[in-house]
Amino acid sequence: MKAGSRFLNAVSAVALSAGVVSSGAGVAVLASAVAAQAAVIQRIEVKGVQRVSPEAVRSNISIKPGKSFSNTDIDESVKQLYATGFFSDVRISVSGSTLVVSVSEAQLINQVVFNGNRKIKDEKLRGIVQTQPMGPYSQALTAADISRIKEAYASIGRSDVEVTTQVVPVAEGRVNLAFVINEGERTKISKINFVGNNAYGDSRLQSVIQTKQSGVLSFLTRKDVYNEDKLRADEEALRQFYYNHGYADFRVVSSDVSLNEAGNEYTITITVDEGERYKFGDVKVESTVEGVDGADLQGLLESHAGSTYSAKDVQKSMEAISQRVAAKGYPFARVVPRGDRNFGNNTIGVTYLVDQGERAYVERIEIRGNTRTRDYVIRREFDLSEGDAFNQEVITRAKRRLEALGYFTSVNISTQQGTAPDRVVLVVDVEDQPTGSFGIGAGYSVGGDGLVLEASVEEKNFLGRGQFIRLAVGGGFEDSRTYNFSFTEPYFLGYRLAAGFDLFKSQTSSNSDYKYEEQGVTFRVTAPITEDLATTVRYTYKQIKYKEDGAFGTDGIAHTSDDTLSDPYIDLIEESPWKQSIIGHSFVYNTLDDRTMPREGIYASLTHEYAGLGGDSDYYKVYGKFRYFHPLSDEFDIIGSVSASAGHVIATDGKLNVFDQFQIGGKELRGFDTQGIGARAGDDPLGGTTYFTASAEASFPMPLVPQDLNLRGAIFADAGTLYGNDVSTGRSTVVGTDMSVRASVGAGIVWLSPFGPLRFDYAVPVAKEDYDEVQNFRFSMANQF
Structure with missing residues (x-):
């Protein structure tokens, strides 16, 4: 029954009870208004209830015994009872000094089911709809639930979904409600066109926006789903991109979206006016x-x-x-x-x-939209709290920090007027995103361990607390094993100090007849100096074991023979296990625009460490690295980078051990194996006291490959040297202590996959020594889930 009809019924009942008889509705309304103004009832009688108690009905109406009421009170009471959702019909009348409330109870929902849904599971749909078992059945609520289901399907690119309902009675006053879903075909984005762009090519601008063209892997990324709000965000991303590259007059002229109903796909055309570069x-x-x-x-x-x-x-x-x-x-x-x-x-x-500005204070910080991340994780990124002076620059800095966390797909901070003219309410709207990742790394060593694999699982927002956890396990075919576990609390003791620890254990087999094992723990604390510069202090305790391969006794002690090993490794095995106690300090400077695929910026680090606080090592080390990214061609999206690294170690008490010296290889010089260059005693690497490396690389979109595959090619050249030796070697002949430069050239393919960036590199040494070990092919990968 419509609200207007209900109101007239109620009014007519009052009019009739007051003795006013008329065939005209208008006269009835007028008469009832006069009568109701003087009406006072002594009791309220409730009729028609079965499951709901009469007292519950009385508590949901505004008319009370002993108090006068009007037709407005009757109307409000009717509305309140309907608003509970428990009644399908409500009528109010007056009989003498009694207010009679007659109701018909709504049917109860026995069960809510979903039929026809494959792309969105039942569990998620149950969280979307508001109709719940044991609740009242309401057509209005069901219609709203249908709209919610359609919005959920539109968010995954199925805008033509059809949703109907079936109501099946199962008992007196109870029904089963079924949402019948025809998911339809997935709506795609066939093309994203840019008009008016001269300084930057389409591929470069497509890398700026979040909306992507449909491709073979779009069913995983879901980035080819058209959304008006998302398109507005893409327009803002384009504006910020141009503003940050000199185009202060840039504007988005229009964003036109057309739907081809026959193909069920969108075409998006973004027209821009770049203006002049300043x-x-x-x-x-x-x-x-x-x-x-x-x-x-x-x-x-x-x-x-x-x-x-x-x-x-x-x-x-x-x-x-x-x-x-x-x-x-x-x-x-x-x-x-x-x-x-x-x-x-x-x-x-x-x-x-x-x-000086106007005096204003932060009255409240209101956080909305975070379904996983806890409020305090968001609040601590603000350098102000309730009661502090309002400062727009501080708010902007907090927004940038929140975006840099990687916890959210969107961050928006707005202001509202507080309870006084000088009070401001900050409203922080965020949207959580998956923060876990699974990684796989692989490499192939010629003459070494062969294929080497590593798998890792990490979570950078553990339990919504902002904590970082990583577990990695690796191994090769030649008994190589690695185990690592890391934990970081980004706000230790409530301060902006990232404190954590690393547990590690590894075992490798040498080309000769020994095995190397190490295990230990590192404790670290990182403090920011500026937004781009941070410093870290760490302490590492490590135990190192050398064992003769195949000579393991039941007592766990290695049994060796002087005839099978090079001289320095005989000493290492006989005196195993060894211990290291190291304290280190680092500076890191990072201005990269993107950690996954940087296009411009600098990453630099400098570390020095001292070993000698107990243990078997006494040395001082200093080492660092530098890498610079810069676009070589904005129009063709060619990115150039150069890097350099260096290190030196000196003994502070006697000689160095083999494990004290630097070991470099394929990670720094592609084309060479891990520990593939430097001083060697026979087949055993000794490392070196000093190293230098340099690298140059250019990456570019792969030609003749669809842009939606996100494939980039790379060409590179690496060079470096590892020289010097301060290890006692006895009678062994040592080679590779001179400053011989190694170099390699190669090419790679970088795939920005839905799982994260994957990289395939093939390098060929062009300058090497006969005793160096080669590894031509390397593969690494990190993926999101």
Whole structure:
């Protein structure tokens, strides 16, 4: 029965009970209004209830005995009873001093089932619909559930899904409800076109947006699902990309979406206006805050005259200034950039204006949308809390941190007015995404262990607490085994300190007659210095065992023969096990734009460590690496990178052990085996005291391959040397202690698969020594699940 009819029935009942007789509905309404104004009832009688108690009905109406009521109260009472969902019909009338509430109870849901669904499982659909067993059956609620099911199917690319319902009575007052689903065909994206782009090719722009064209593996990635909100986010991603590469006038002219109903596929056309490319002109800081000199803040700027204009550099400069000024005791200071375009030479001068700003405080931080990640994991990325001064630059920095975590598909921070003019409510909307990964690594060693495999499982948001856990197991055909377990708490004791530990154990077989085993633990703490620079302190305790291959006694002690091994390894076996106690310290600088497929930025690290706090090793080591990425061609999406690394170790008390020296090979110099170069005693690697490596690489989209396969080719050249020896060798002849340079060239294929990036490399040494060990082919992979 419609609400209007119910209202008229109720009003008519009041009118009749008041003695007003009329054939006109309008007269009845008028009369009932007058009567109801003076009506006072002494009791409420409930009729028609079976499962629901009369008291529950009385508690859901606004009319009370002994108090006057109007037709508005009757209407509200009817609405309240319907809103409970337990009644299919409600009528209210007055009989003398009694209010009579007559109801017909709605049927109860006995069971909710789903038929025809294959792409979305029952468990997920049960979480989507609001109709539940033992709840009331409501046509309005069922219709809303149908809409929810359709939205769920649209999110996986099945917009033409059809959903109907079947209601089957099973007992008096009980029904089974079945949602009958015709999933239809999957709606695809056949083509994403860009119009107006001259500086960047289509493939480069497609790498910026999240929406992808349909391909053979789209059923795994689900990135070819059209969604209007997702398309708006892609437009913003394009704007940020162009703004950060000098195109300050860039705009998205239009995004047109057309559906080919015959093929059930979309075509998306994004028309852009790139505008001119700008560089920074004069950059300066001006301050109106007493006690703050703009000249003193000049050194904080990331934007510099003559460099390509970048909105990201402007934002980072604003944050740095705001942080410095707040630290000086001005928490409400505001930094506003003022641009001065020079169309004659395509430059933009920027003046950062620092003023006091309005006083506002954070009243509340409200977090929404996180179904897995805990609230405190999100809150701790903010450098402010409830009651602190509101600062927009701090909010922007928190947003960037949340996005960098990799826990969410989207992060949006907005503000709302608080309970007072100077109070602000921060609303943080996030959407969780899978954070677990499974990895496989493989390599092939000529004359060594043959095929070597490693499998790993990691979770970077364990139980939604933001903790990182990784377990890896590896092995080869020649009794090589590796085991690793890592745990990291990113906010140790509530501070921005990443504390954790690593447990490890490995066993390898040498080309000669011994086996090498090591096991130990590392404790580490990492602290950020800036957004891009961090420092780590670690302590490692390690036990190392050397055993003669095939000479294991039942007592677990290796039994050796002087005639079978090189001299240094005889000593290692006879005095096994060995112990190392090492303390180390590192700096890491990271400005890469993307960890999976970086296109620009720097990654650099410098480490020094000391062994000698107990144990059998006494040395000082220093080593580091540097890698720089830069686009070689924006139009053709060619990425260049160069890298270099070096290290040196000296004994601090006597000689070095074999395991104290550096060992490098295929990871640093592709084309060579692990421990494939450096000093050797017979077949046994001794390593070296000093190494240098350098590498150059260019990667590019694979020609004649569909873009949706995400295949990139690479060509590279590696060079390096490992030399020096401070290990006592007795009578053995040692080779490879000189500074001989090794080099290799090769090609690879990088596949940005739905499981993560996979890489296949084939390298050929072009400069090597006769005693070096070669490994031409390497394979590595990391995948999401």
